Amino acid sequence: MVKKIYEAVQYIQARTTIQPTVGIVLGSGLGSFTSEIQAECEIPYGEIPNFPVSTVEGHQGKLIFGTLSGKKVVAMAGRFHYYEGYSVDEVVFPIRVMKFLGIKNLFVSNAAGGTHPDFHVGDLMIINDHISFFTPNPLVGKNDNDLGPRFPDMSEPYKKDLINKAKDIAQANKIDLKEGVYFGVTGPTFETRAEYKLVRILGGDAVGMSTVQEVTVANHMGIPVFAVSVITDVGIREEENTITHEEVLQAAKEAEPKLTLIFKELIRQL
Numbered sequence: 183m184v185k186k187i188y189e190a191v192q193y194i195q196a197r198t199t200i201q202p203t204v205g206i207v208l209g210s211g212l213g214s215f216t217s218e219i220q221a222e223c224e225i226p227y228g229e230i231p232n233f234p235v236s237t238v239e240g241h242q243g244k245l246i247f248g249t250l251s252g253k254k255v256v257a258m259a260g261r262f263h264y265y266e267g268y269s270v271d272e273v274v275f276p277i278r279v280m281k282f283l284g285i286k287n288l289f290v291s292n293a294a295g296g297t298h299p300d301f302h303v304g305d306l307m308i309i310n311d312h313i314s315f316f317t318p319n320p321l322v323g324k325n326d327n328d329l330g331p332r333f334p335d336m337s338e339p340y341k342k343d344l345i346n347k348a349k350d351i352a353q354a355n356k357i358d359l360k361e362g363v364y365f366g367v368t369g370p371t372f373e374t375r376a377e378y379k380l381v382r383i384l385g386g387d388a389v390g391m392s393t394v395q396e397v398t399v400a401n402h403m404g405i406p407v408f409a410v411s412v413i414t415d416v417g418i419r420e421e422e423n424t425i426t427h428e429e430v431l432q433a434a435k436e437a438e439p440k441l442t443l444i445f446k447e448l449i450r451q452l
């Protein structure tokens with residue numbers, strides 16, 4: 183694994199001299215955030231040794247290196263989902279590469295279904311914890327001590343000081359920011375009515391098909407994480423209606439400016 187990471191890192195460092203201190207992962211429908219970055223180098227995933235290639239609509243599939251809010255950043259425009267058929271190792275590979283490129287903080291966004299009764303489409307939810315019993319843990323297997331410990335602590339998977347700063351930024355900009363627990367599932371089906379209810383009973387405020395595995399390996403490697411869900415649909419509702427991928431992408435796009443502001447300002451304050 184480490185050898186594969188180094189091959190990717192070496193290739194990237196031959197293409198760009200940027201040494202990113204912040205890694206950013208953008209979720210479904212949230213890719214236009216990348217236009218905020220003063221990009222100096224873009225590398226399609228397909229060109230990087232050992233990188234999987236993104237297949238989902240709404241994901242561009244490249245690493246973007248540049249400057250954002252005065253910091254050197256690397257952003258993943260498009261991420262790898264377990265439901266696409268990638269192994270868990272492949273899903274988390276780019277996060278490990280970003281660590282070896284030197285990132286000190288990881289920012290993650292995703293689209294998620296709201297299960298908290300007070301959540302509405304278009305809300306932003308700071309993720310303060312997650313539940314992941316239903317997705318494979320990326321750390322199963324022989325532990326690589328060059329990456330992190332065998333039994334990583336997960337008491338603060340999302341850094342409290344970053345969460346507190348984000349809340350201050352939201353308040354100063356009159357952005358209504360929710361906070362809650364992200365419940366990770368494999369997808370690709372959206373949940374049944376009974377499953378959305380179960381997620382709620384089990385303590386999830388939002389449910390989605392990404393993030394947990396990436397955040398797990400970031401914690402394994404000691405990288406502080408800040409993550410936000412855009413609530414693109416609400417799972418628990420009385421009326422008969424369906425959820426579509428198009429609706430998710432549209433809702434994410436509409437909420438994106440709020441997310442952009444918070445990410446940019448928080449990165450400035452790092």
Ligand code: HPA
Nearest residue numbers: 293294295389390391430
């Ligand atoms: N469930 C799971 N994943 C999602 C959802 C959802 O309702 N919305 C966006 N991603």
